[in-house]
Structure formats: C-alpha cells, structure tokens
Amino acid sequence: MKLLELDFLSDDTLSAAKYLLGKEIVTYIDGEETGGYITEVEAYLGLEDKAAHTFSGKVTKKNDMMFEPYGHIYVYTMHGHSCMNFVTTVDRPEGVLIRGIEPSRGIEVMEKRRGRTDHLTDGPGKLTKALGIQRNLHNGLKINGDTLCIMPGKTPDTIAETPRIGIDNKEEAVDYLYRFIVSGNPHVSKFKGKPVADNGWK
DNA sequence: CCATTGATCGCCT
DNA sequence: GGCGATCAATGGG
Numbered sequence: 001m002k003l004l005e006l007d008f009l010s011d012d013t014l015s016a017a018k019y020l021l022g023k024e025i026v027t028y029i030d031g032e033e034t035g036g037y038i039t040e041v042e043a044y045l046g047l048e049d050k051a052a053h054t055f056s057g058k059v060t061k062k063n064d065m066m067f068e069p070y071g072h073i074y075v076y077t078m079h080g081h082s083c084m085n086f087v088t089t090v091d092r093p094e095g096v097l098i099r100g101i102e103p104s105r106g107i108e109v110m111e112k113r114r115g116r117t118d119h120l121t122d123g124p125g126k127l128t129k130a131l132g133i134q135r136n137l138h139n140g141l142k143i144n145g146d147t148l149c150i151m152p153g154k155t156p157d158t159i160a161e162t163p164r165i166g167i168d169n170k171e172e173a174v175d176y177l178y179r180f181i182v183s184g185n186p187h188v189s190k191f192k193g194k195p196v197a198d199n200g201w202k
Numbered sequence: 203c204c205a206t207t208g209a210t211c212g213c214c215t
Numbered sequence: 216g217g218c219g220a221t222c223a224a225t226g227g228g
Contacts, residue, residue, distance in 0.1 A: 042209070051209070062224055079210045080221035097209060125210050135223085166209055189210095 001026075004150040006143060009070035009086060013094040017043040018180050020086070020096060022201065024104060024153035028146065029132035032109045036101030036121055036131075037153045037201075040188040042164045043178040044085070046093040050173040051164060054093035065140040066093040073148065075139040081125030082135045086143065099124045099165075100181070100188040102199060104153075122187045155202045158183040165189055 004023060009016050018041075026035035044052040046066070053063045053076070065074040066087060074085040074095055085095035101121045103110060110130035111117045121127040128134070133148075141147055161177040168174060181188045184196030 044209075053209075060224075076209085077223055078208050078221095080223090081210050083209065085209090099209085119212090123210070164209075169208090 001149075001151055003144050004152055006071050006150075009088045010090060011088075013043045013045055013088040013096065014178065016086075016088050017041045017096045017178070018159055020098075021156045021159060021180060021182055022154040024151040025098070025101060025131065026105060026149045026151060027131045027133065028148075032106055032132065034106030034109050034131050036103045036105075036127070036187075038098060038100070039102050039185045039200075040098075040100030040122075040179070040181045042097045042099055042180075044095055044097060045178070049176070049178075051167040051170040051176075052093075057093075063093070066095055068140065071143055073138065073141050073143060075128070075133060075135045075141075077135045079125075082128040082133055083124040084128050084133055084138075097124060098127065099179075100185075101127050102185060102187040103130070122191060123189050156182040156185075157196075157198075157200050157202050 008019050020038050020041050024037050046052055046054045047057055054066050068087055069090040070088050072087045074087050075082050085097045087095045103120055110120050114120050114130050121130050160181050160183040162179045164179045182200040184200040186195040
C-alpha cells in the first residue's frame with residue numbers, strides 16, 4: 001500500500017487540516033491492523049490561538065511534542081482519554097486534532113477494544129482507543145513508521161467549516177471556523193440527521 | 203500534599 | 216440537554 005507524502009504538513013496548518021479529510025490512518029499495534037478514513041479534524045494555531053495547549057508558548061511536560069517538527073504525533077490525556085494530533089510546521093507549535101474517522105480495517109478488533117459495536121470512532125477519545133493509541137506509548141511517534149501510517153484514502157465531496165467543540169471558555173477563539181468535517185458523513189462528533197449518499201465521499 | 207482543571211464519554215431524564 | 220466518572224498535569228501551600 002502506498003504511503004502519503006507528508007510535505008503538506010510543513011507549512012499552513014489550516015490547509016493541512018482540510019487536506020487530511022479522507023486520508024486513511026492505519027495502525028499496527030499489538031499485532032493487529034486497524035484503520036479508518038478521516039472524517040473530522042480541528043486546527044490549533046499555537047501562539048495565536050487561545051484554545052491551543054501551546055498558546056502561552058511555554059513548553060511543559062504535557063505539550064512538549066507540539067514543539068517538534070511536522071511528521072510527529074502529539075498524544076495527550078484528558079478526562080481519562082487519549083487524543084491524537086498531527087504536528088504541523090517546522091518552527092511553530094501548531095497541529096491538527098483528529099476527531100473522527102470512518103472505520104475501514106480491523107473493525108472486529110476495534111469493536112473489541114471499544115467494548116461496543118456502534119459509535120466506534122466518532123470522537124477524539126473513541127478513535128484513539130479503537131486504534132490502540134495511548135499517550136504513554138505513542139506520544140511523539142513518527143508518522144509512516146512501523147506503528148502508524150497515512151495512506152491516500154478517499155476524497156470528500158463537500159467540506160463543511162464549523163466552530164470547534166469543547167472550548168466554550170476560550171473567549172474570541174470560540175468563534176474561529178477551525179473545525180472541518182466531511183459534510184453528511186455520520187462518523188463525526190454529535191452527528192444528527194441522515195447520512196448523505198456514499199457518506200459524503202466522491 | 204491537596205485542589206483544580208480540561209481539545210471527553212456515556213448514560214440518564 | 217444534563218451530569219458524573221476519570222486521570223494526568225499543573226499550581227499553590
């Protein structure tokens with residue numbers, strides 16, 4: 001299977017976030033292959049963005065991987081869940097949070113890891129658990145190594161831009177349209193209504 | 203050492 | 216739509 005070139009992560013984080021929609025994330029963890037097509041992402045713009053973990057510019061034990069160059073992942077724990085970002089740029093602490101994927105490989109394994117058969121990967125804490133990602137093992141991992149790869153995947157028909165979720169206390173940053181989803185795909189946070197034809201893929 | 207704080211989830215009404 | 220569980224990191228005493 002062909003791996004995706006990672007150059008698109010090197011410069012503009014908002015463009016990289018949109019480009020990631022439809023790409024397939026595949027993990028090889030505990031001898032199991034699991035994966036899915038990205039349906040929902042959010043961009044976090046470091047020093048200019050009050051909602052970002054790196055807004056202060058201070059390096060802490062929690063956020064230090066955000067200061068690595070693109071091609072690494074940043075995994076953090078909150079409320080007992082792991083969440084995964086792709087780090088972007090070479091000189092700024094910016095990244096893209098992966099919030100939803102559409103299951104494509106190893107679905108039975110993901111059902112077992114999640115302990116249920118519905119809503120496997122429609123949230124940032126859910127998809128990391130389904131894919132086997134944990135902060136203590138995988139924070140700072142390099143993309144396209146032995147453990148986690150990105151492949152070309154599918155192409156979204158329509159991309160919708162919305163405010164981000166769960167940052168209601170972040171003043172003006174609450175209004176930024178930094179959340180991008182595949183329009184009509186049901187594998188996104190708080191999905192309501194009916195899925196569109198082909199789940200919104202071309 | 204203890205209290206508070208989240209880029210959340212899942213079950214309840 | 217509300218709320219409790221849950222946990223690592225952080226900051227104050």
